[in-house]
Amino acid sequence: MKSITMKRMALMLSLILVLSVALVGCGSSEKEVIQVGSKDYTEQLILGQITLLALEDAGFEVEDKTNVAGSDKVRSALINGDLDVYWEYTGTAWLMHLQNDVAITDSVEAYNLVKEADDANGLVWLDYAPFNNTYTIMMRREDSEALGIASISDLAAYMNENPDAFAFGVDHEFTARPDGLPALEDTYGFKVGEDSLAVMDAGILYKSLLEDQVDTGMGFSTDGRIAAYDFVNLEDDLAFFPVYNPAPVLRQETIDANPEIADILNDIASKLDNDTMIEMNYLVDIEEMEPKAVAEDWLREQGIIE
Numbered sequence: 001m002k003s004i005t006m007k008r009m010a011l012m013l014s015l016i017l018v019l020s021v022a023l024v025g026c027g028s029s030e031k032e033v034i035q036v037g038s039k040d041y042t043e044q045l046i047l048g049q050i051t052l053l054a055l056e057d058a059g060f061e062v063e064d065k066t067n068v069a070g071s072d073k074v075r076s077a078l079i080n081g082d083l084d085v086y087w088e089y090t091g092t093a094w095l096m097h098l099q100n101d102v103a104i105t106d107s108v109e110a111y112n113l114v115k116e117a118d119d120a121n122g123l124v125w126l127d128y129a130p131f132n133n134t135y136t137i138m139m140r141r142e143d144s145e146a147l148g149i150a151s152i153s154d155l156a157a158y159m160n161e162n163p164d165a166f167a168f169g170v171d172h173e174f175t176a177r178p179d180g181l182p183a184l185e186d187t188y189g190f191k192v193g194e195d196s197l198a199v200m201d202a203g204i205l206y207k208s209l210l211e212d213q214v215d216t217g218m219g220f221s222t223d224g225r226i227a228a229y230d231f232v233n234l235e236d237d238l239a240f241f242p243v244y245n246p247a248p249v250l251r252q253e254t255i256d257a258n259p260e261i262a263d264i265l266n267d268i269a270s271k272l273d274n275d276t277m278i279e280m281n282y283l284v285d286i287e288e289m290e291p292k293a294v295a296e297d298w299l300r301e302q303g304i305i306e
Contacts (some may be wrong), residue, residue: 049295103242169217224282
């Protein structure tokens, strides 16, 4: 009788132990699905894939929600909980999302101001990357040299003297942003005529400039096509364009539930300088590699993933 009781107790203890281990195992393996977003152009797609791959390698379940058209839409998706993280630029946040009028040209100042302002919105800015993807106004080198246009002031003077001589290419967002074309025209004192303004997707603007469909246009300073196509970045001699350092942005609740994400993405941000980003953009836009492949190669080279 005593032997049977002891056996029953041993069996019960074994069952309790198995259940405990199972419960602990379930608790440790369950991680929140992290929804990773990005905007819809090359650099953002690369940053989105870097984030997806790094978090997945760290054991997170991730969902790819990259390639969202428009800064306002991706920001709204983050705030509404449809995204958990994406990389935003300090200049975009300061002028567009937070509705400030004065551009900031110092990286540290811009970052600290947007970080503090968004804290009140329940958003957390992790460390910003060293690279600065500010806007630029581009021309073909041969035209720049032939016409003696080296700065945006030079361009403004030429366009004022030669109305409608230049087709000016921009994307849709640049026509309405507070750091876009209307403010650029006000600062430099020129006006692009309605017939001279060519509005198109950012992805085809560089090719349009290369093929003489436009004579000048906006671009992004870390785009690999600028050097590949031998374009000239006109000097922003009146310091109109603000700094645009990117940083991962998350809701406070996401980082509270997953604090290890900060260490992962802060390490990545510290390694992204201008030359690195230009090279990765070049590989996608000129060498026609997929953003995911470029992101994966870079992460392996850095020893971030195996």
